[in-house]
Amino acid sequence: MRSVVLGVSAGIAVYKACELLRLFTESGHDVRVVPTRDALRFVGEPTWAALSGNPVTTEVWDSVHEVPHVRIGQHADLVVVAPATADVLARAAHGLANDLLTNTLLTARCPVVFAPAMHTEMWEHPATRANVATLRERGSIVVDPAVGRLTGADSGPGRLPDPAEIFEVCRRVLTGRAPDLAGRHVVISAGGTREAIDPVRFIGNRSSGLQGYALARTAVARGAEVTLVSANVALPDPAGAKVVRVETAVDLREAVVSAAAHADAVVMAAAVADFRPSRQSGTKIKKSSAEPDPIHLVKNPDVLAELGEIRREGIAPSPRVIVGFAAETDDVLANGRAKLERKGCDLLVVNQVGENLAFGTPDNAAVVLVAGGDPVEIPRGPKEDLADVVWDLVASRLA
Numbered sequence: 001m002r003s004v005v006l007g008v009s010a011g012i013a014v015y016k017a018c019e020l021l022r023l024f025t026e027s028g029h030d031v032r033v034v035p036t037r038d039a040l041r042f043v044g045e046p047t048w049a050a051l052s053g054n055p056v057t058t059e060v061w062d063s064v065h066e067v068p069h070v071r072i073g074q075h076a077d078l079v080v081v082a083p084a085t086a087d088v089l090a091r092a093a094h095g096l097a098n099d100l101l102t103n104t105l106l107t108a109r110c111p112v113v114f115a116p117a118m119h120t121e122m123w124e125h126p127a128t129r130a131n132v133a134t135l136r137e138r139g140s141i142v143v144d145p146a147v148g149r150l151t152g153a154d155s156g157p158g159r160l161p162d163p164a165e166i167f168e169v170c171r172r173v174l175t176g177r178a179p180d181l182a183g184r185h186v187v188i189s190a191g192g193t194r195e196a197i198d199p200v201r202f203i204g205n206r207s208s209g210l211q212g213y214a215l216a217r218t219a220v221a222r223g224a225e226v227t228l229v230s231a232n233v234a235l236p237d238p239a240g241a242k243v244v245r246v247e248t249a250v251d252l253r254e255a256v257v258s259a260a261a262h263a264d265a266v267v268m269a270a271a272v273a274d275f276r277p278s279r280q281s282g283t284k285i286k287k288s289s290a291e292p293d294p295i296h297l298v299k300n301p302d303v304l305a306e307l308g309e310i311r312r313e314g315i316a317p318s319p320r321v322i323v324g325f326a327a328e329t330d331d332v333l334a335n336g337r338a339k340l341e342r343k344g345c346d347l348l349v350v351n352q353v354g355e356n357l358a359f360g361t362p363d364n365a366a367v368v369l370v371a372g373g374d375p376v377e378i379p380r381g382p383k384e385d386l387a388d389v390v391w392d393l394v395a396s397r398l399a
């Protein structure tokens with residue numbers, strides 16, 4: 001159990017910090033919430049006290065005999081400020097100490113993580129840029145905000161990343177992991193492709209994108225530049241990743257092959273359709289009393305095999321590490337080994353499909369087959385854990 005201070009300042013996204021708090025407490029950490037005065041206008045003290053099980057104060061004048069303005073920061077293993085307003089970033093960068101949170105930031109000797117959230121104009125203002133640069137120079141981690149819908153109808157960079165992403169960065173900081181993918185560019189495909197039959201119907205698959213997005217989040221947290229090729233995924237964009245949206249296997253091939261030319265590693269976690277209808281109707285196929293026409297299928301490009309071939313033949317610049325995923329229902333290992341050789345990849349993550357594993361669940365279990373090495377068994381656990389094992393193997397191959 002670690003001692004975590006969760007600072008919350010007065011951004012509209014403050015309600016998302018309740019979920020972040022739950023992620024900390026459910027993983028057994030002791031969390032002390034230190035809101036700013038204005039943050040309590042959005043979410044009140046009873047919510048923070050009940051969810052954390054700890055007293056909540058905003059001022060240095062409460063429980064003065066315990067000297068909270070010094071003690072809370074001194075005893076923390078991690079301080080995370082989420083959301084961090086433009087105002088709190090400015091006060092922290094300038095060393096102000098006019099409430100309990102900023103006093104805590106000055107007394108903390110542990111790692112400090114800021115997750116800013118604000119309108120794009122505020123985020124891009126030179127004053128905020130300079131404050132963020134100052135905080136980073138001093139060793140704080142400032143998570144880049146996500147791009148997306150802001151308060152009202154606005155949209156752009158400034159959105160608070162998903163609580164799971166902020167938690168992932170914090171978890172990594174608490175376990176003392178180094179950013180071992182810093183300076184590396186990785187490409188990840190996620191989700192499942194859709195192959196149109198007509199304008200309203202398609203052939204698809206059950207992939208939710210959860211594993212690919214966990215791979216993207218963990219790669220960002222480990223310092224990588226991430227391109228995420230996302231096929232039909234209904235999840236928020238991972239902060240700090242460049243997201244390229246695709247629909248079909250042909251689109252996905254185009255996006256992955258072009259990004260792979262500048263990548264150190266490619267991880268093909270997407271479920272790519274092997275076949276597509278040879279013909280797509282331009283208009284909706286009508287239900288009629290006549291028997292429907294059979295759907296004739298043609299083969300889709302095999303993206304993983306193509307990446308292996310480009311590398312083998314030296315046709316174009318190619319990634320040093322290629323990772324495939326295989327979902328199998330039977331003869332899992334034998335089928336996986338054959339696929340590893342056939343595709344010419346370095347690692348193959350083999351999932352057994354079924355029993356609440358693989359599709360649409362937060363957990364996964366797999367065996368990673370390693371070209372020229374022993375397989376690595378990954379017991380059932382969060383998809384982030386599986387992602388970390390994959391990145392461990394990738395990082396050691398890149399080193």
Ligand SMILES: Cc1cc2nc3c(=O)[nH]c(=O)nc-3n(C[C@H](O)[C@H](O)[C@H](O)COP(=O)(O)O)c2cc1C
Nearest residue numbers: 009010011012013036038039085086087088117118
């Ligand atoms: C509805 C509303 C939403 C706001 N959202 C944000 C925000 O997302 N980010 C931000 O930096 N400031 C936001 N502000 C402005 C801050 O609340 C204001 O700067 C406040 O003084 C910050 O106080 P604090 O940094 O002490 O928490 C918002 C204000 C209002 C009224």
